[in-house]
Amino acid sequence: MFAERSPASLWPGSEERVPVSSRSSPPVSSRRRLVLHIDLNNTVLVSDSVTGLGTEAALDGFLPGVTWGRVHKGQWEWLNAVSYFSQFGRTAAFTSSSTGRPSLCPQPDTDLSVRGEDGRLYHWLLPSFFQLLIDLTSEGVDFAVVFRTFGTDLPRVLRAVSRVLREGHPLFHKLPQMFVDETPGKIRCSQKGVVLSRGPERVTSAGDDGARRLYSCLSAAHGIQGFRDHFDWWAGHSFSLAGGKPLWIDPFDPEVQHIFIDDNIRLSDQDTIVHPMVFSAPGSSIARSASSSELYDVALVQTDLLQAIADPHYFTRKVHECEDNYRHNLLHEVSATDLVTRAASLCSV
Incomplete structure (x- = not known):
């Protein structure tokens, strides 16, 4: 049903979506398992190891x-x-400057703070990330976090998150007990396809069912883990969607929803960082490239770093928004398909 619609009509426009201010968390009984693909630099880290920028x-x-x-x-x-x-x-x-001075709070913990160019300590891992873990756990949601980055910070981030979840965070009284795989994985892209690897484990998109295998692999993610994506592949595609971080989405899957959060997600496919691929039919192994505009605030979230710093529940709100939009648009699509099927059966009588 998705393949038959134009990109502009695949998901209804933002004017049909529920305003954030009127949302509450969806009931657990109606929620799919969440796999949250989360960028690091300028998303949960206020730094950029790719360009060498400090806080x-x-x-x-x-x-x-x-x-x-x-x-x-x-x-x-x-x-x-x-x-x-x-x-x-x-x-x-x-x-x-007096105009742009940030309101980041100093944090005297080596795993949680970074010294800025001015000598002051700043949050390295934003508290809003840990608040997201607390919120989803308190809501009873089954979820996993998959860090996706081009940078070199992934090993340190995994170690820091693991330590904080074991030993605590000075800003939070209680953090969820979650497994953290401290071994970073890699994602490599080529003309032959995509390869996910971690240690000796390797999953490839080669073969007729390759895309489905990769989707199943990521859908089964457990706890918190991470992959370093293929920056040279993205740069070789002029920083466009075609070379972006791959994301497989199965809108027919009743159990799992994937959401990607990254500051470089943009509506223009010529200047965006995630390459979404949507399966065209239930159980299909064929996934087509989808435009960012089809999935914006449905499966793709462009990080507002200012909000992520200022609002501890920012990431939670954006996840709820994507869940609402995903559910609303799936119901819209299923209803439309039922009407078409019903009309076809009447015509055949």
């Missing part, structure tokens, strides 16, 4: 593009108009 430099690159206002009588005023970046371009000292 302040990463914020300097991000915040001017999402902070809005105008120049009035020679002074910057905040309002919903144009971004600071569009007026002044990249500002190297944005976060240390």
Whole structure:
């Protein structure tokens, strides 16, 4: 049913989606198992090991593009108009200026903090990530986290998360007990397909049922684990969807929903970081490339780093939003298919 619809009509537009402010967490009985693919740099880490940017430099690159206002009588005023970046371009000292100083809290723990260029300690792993684990666990959700990054921080992140879940976090009284696989895996792409590997284990998309095998492998993810994706493949495709981090989605699967959260997810397929592939029929092994716009806020979430810093429940809200949109649109598609089937049977009488 999905293959027969144009990309624009695959999922109803945002105007048909439930406003975040009116949402509550869906009842557990109606929820699929969640596999959350979560980027690291500028998503749960305020840094970027690919470009070598530290905390302040990463914020300097991000915040001017999402902070809005105008120049009035020679002074910057905040309002919903144009971004600071569009007026002044990249500002190297944005976060240390009176205009852009961040509200990150110092954290004197070597696994949880990073020293900024100014010598102060900042959160390295955002508290909103740990709040997400707490929230979903308290809601009784069956879920797994799969870190997906181009950077080199994955081994340290896995070790840090493992230690925090064992020994605690100074901002949280109780964290869920979750298994953390501290062995990072790799995802490599080529003209022959995609290969997932961790240690001696290896799963490939080669063969007629390769895409289905990879989907099943990721759907069975347990606890918290991670893969380093293939940056050179993405760069070789001009940083477009075609070379992005692969994500398989089966809209006919009644048990599992995959959600990818990354700051570089964009509506333009020419400048986005995830390559979603959607299975075309129940049980099918054929997955077609899907546009980012089809799955935006359904299976793809573009991280708002400012919100992730300021709102401890940011990631939880975005997951709930995707669950709502996914469920709503699946019901819409199934109802439409039933009507077509019913009409065809009447015509054949």
